[in-house]
Amino acid sequence: MPMLSVAIITCNEEYNLARTLASVSFADEIVIVDSGSTDRTVEIAQSFGAKVFEQSWPGFAPQKNFAIAQCTGDWVLSLDADEELSPKLRTQIQTLLPSNPPADAYFLKRRNLFLNRWIRHGGYYPDPKLRLFRRSTANFSLTPKFEDRSVHETIVFDGHSDTLDYDLIHHAYPTLEGYLEHMDRYSTLGAELLVTAGRTSREWPAFYWNVLIVPTLTFGWNYIFRLGFLDGREGLLLHLYHSAYVSWKYAKAWRAALLLKSN
Structure with a gap:
């Protein structure tokens, strides 16, 4: 056996x-x-x-x-x-x-x-x-x-x-506070890798695209075209805050690059 x-x-x-x-x-x-x-x-x-x-x-x-x-x-x-x-x-x-x-x-x-x-x-x-x-x-x-x-x-x-x-059942986020804390922490980790890779959105078009357009498109794709709206209020909050996570990640990378440059 x-x-x-x-x-x-x-x-x-x-x-x-x-x-x-x-x-x-x-x-x-x-x-x-x-x-x-x-x-x-x-x-x-x-x-x-x-x-x-x-x-x-x-x-x-x-x-x-x-x-x-x-x-x-x-x-x-x-x-x-x-x-x-x-x-x-x-x-x-x-x-x-x-x-x-x-x-x-x-x-x-x-x-x-x-x-x-x-x-x-x-x-x-x-x-x-x-x-x-x-x-x-x-x-x-x-x-x-x-x-x-x-x-x-x-x-x-x-x-x-x-x-x-x-x-396999994933009890991912039983509370809203836990989810927001995780997304804040994960976006910081993602930003660190973006900085290492040189993807810091320092130019205005890249900043606008990554901090605003990409999160908006992410929300629209998952919530509308992939039918996330069928999951009720929970689906709305999940996709809304996930798109915010994408924005936070790029914003944090931009800000970290500025701080590194000033030092």
Whole structure:
């Protein structure tokens, strides 16, 4: 029987972690890499029998790769602490792995929740993520040409992939305050990479385009043409504030470049 390891990175995830771990209780091994939690995260992980490792925060991709490196199973399921397997996905994985699967890696369809509503439109579903793979065939990587990869790391792998039928549930932003805080922080990280790449919108046409036009087009594309308006008030807020995030990112890059120049 192939062994399944679950790899999760954490920092102050007591609100989410028990739900996540309960959904993968069938796994042969659970590996938690924690970066200095001050709440009950580690206690909760240990209560589920997880192997807990402590490591200072080196960035998303290195931390997730470290977690994978601690796994001993034939297969690895990489999850975020605010995700859980739906019951049908859990059953499918339990059935799949003993059957000598033909693929080396599997995408999971992610069901994103915003203010506890399933966002079905605007490009947010099915949002496939490669999360289940044979150990040693995949790892997380940052791709420099994508300015947001300091936040949204991706998996690279060798071999054949497929997509499972059922959903990974992502409890992304249960509160509006949490979402706005995340977008503020992520836009700062994105701005830092834009500055490094020299994309600082220093000229007036570029500034106008990136800070105003691109966010407006982003909102129109996702909310109108990709039917985001069908997700009610939550859909409106999500797309409106996501377009604001795009504007913040370029504005912060412009401002950081000015400060660097003045120094």
